[in-house]
Structures are given as C-alpha cells and as structure tokens.
Amino acid sequence: MRGAKSKTKKACPEGGYRVRGHIWVEGAEGAFLGIGRVALLEGIRETGSITGAAKRLKMSYRRAWELVESMNRQSPEPLVTASTGGKGGGGAALTDAGEKAIEAFKRMDEAFGKFREKEAKRFP
Amino acid sequence: MRGAKSKTKKACPEGGYRVRGHIWVEGAEGAFLGIGRVALLEGIRETGSITGAAKRLKMSYRRAWELVESMNRQSPEPLVTASTGGKGGGGAALTDAGEKAIEAFKRMDEAFGKFREKEAKRFP
DNA sequence: GGTCGTAATATACGACAGGGAATAACCATT
C-alpha cells in the first residue's frame, strides 16, 4: 500500500530530501534575534515606523511592537528607538546596535544555509 | 525606562547570548525527520511498540502514529513495521532503513551543535 | 491651538494544532 517500489530511477542525483531549519539567538527571556525579527528590523529601517514594517511583513502591529519590545529589553542598548507625536505622528529608527545585530545575524544565517546544504548529502 | 545602563561589567566574557535552533529533513509532504521523530524511532526500538514509545515520550498515541505514518509515507522503504494481534497484542519494530535514518540524523545534529557553538561567538 | 499619523495598550474573536477518549480490528497464546 505504499506503491512506487523505487523503480531504480536515478535522475535527481541528490534529490528527494532537503535539510531545513530555524536558527535564532536567545537572550534572557528566550528568543532575542531570529529571521523574522531581523526582517522586522529591516522593515523599520526602510519604512521609518513600526506600523509601516508591520504592514510590509503582513503582521499585526501588536505583534511587531511586542517583538521590538522583546529585543530592546534583552539588549544592553536598544536596537530600535521610537517616538510618538511630532512630524508625521512619530516613527521608529534603528540604532547602531540594531544595524550591527542585523549584520551579525545575516552572516550567521548565510553560514547556516551552507551548513544545511552540506549536511543534506547525508540523506541521498 | 529601560534601566541598567550597561554598567561596564565585563564578567561573562562570551556570556549573554546563545544560539539555538531546530533542524530537520524535509521530504515530499514536509517534515520527514527531526529530533522528535528520531526520539520516537528510538522509543519504538526500545519498547517494541508505538504505544510504549508514545508513553515514554509523553505524547498521545494518535500523534505518535501520525508521525510514524508520515515517515513511512515519505521513505522509499518504511522505517517502522507494525503488526497487530498475536503475542503481546502486536508491536512495532525498526527496519534497517529506520536504524540508518537515526544514525544519519544524529550525526547531523551533532554537527549542528558544533555549528551553533561556533556561530555564537558572533554575539558577545 | 488644531491636525495628523504614529506609538502604546487593552480587549475580544477566530483558527488550528494537539490531546484525550472511544471504538473496531487483529491474532498468537492459552
């Protein structure tokens, strides 16, 4: 009942399986920096607000704000500064620590991609 | 309102953050082999039944059975064989492919641990 | 000083993964 009896078809030399994964940095209260949080940081940098980043990433403002709070709480210096009122109603921006965090994570994630690709050879 | 102002405390040379992650093998229908599935396979090997493995891992039989089905469906040859009735009411056992899957995944997971440890140095 | 769009916060709603229970089928052993 499982059909397909292999058929000795040797197309796809290293084909059927691929290795996937999540990787993230943990701080005092759990998740601190992951791919989603980094995307949020980039969204904030490019839109100038938490609201704009949330819309771009199709997540609720509430969640975006919670993530920003979580990151700021767990870092000795905040990654995002936000201000209310004023020109445009307020906004948010990355700090230098925020930029550095993005950079470090992206390098790690790239290395992770290479790692997965290499390890996938274990499952031909 | 975020307190703590860093304090220039340089104990914990590479301390605050650690890198964590999940890694798994994907097949045709999604997840094929992960740490939980491997633990289940080992539980089956050691208890001789899906029921026993589920109890040991404190998961419902339903879930355990679904995981076994998923693995068997996505492998050219099943990782687990099960039989009903007979001595002891039936049972389950690993195939040779099942043993090899455990082996391959554990090696990969070990390499993953080393990778995370190495990459954590990016976040001092 | 009114305006505007954002930050910040609370509440209610909905989706869904997983758990638990219940049931039927199975078959060597006794």
Place this chain on the structure above:
DNA sequence: AATGGTTATTCCCTGTCGTATATTACGACC
C-alpha cells in the same frame, strides 16, 4: 473460543497563538 494488548481510526474538546479592533497619548508642524 476466550484473552489480552496492540494497531488503526474517528470524533470532540481545549489551550494557545496571533489577528483584528478600539482607544488613548503624543508632539512637531502648519
């Protein structure tokens, strides 16, 4: 043929997570 523990399968229920919605506070700019 009765037993017993397991596989296989279905149905319901609940906790959790995130979304959506609503409200208030804010302050530079016109």
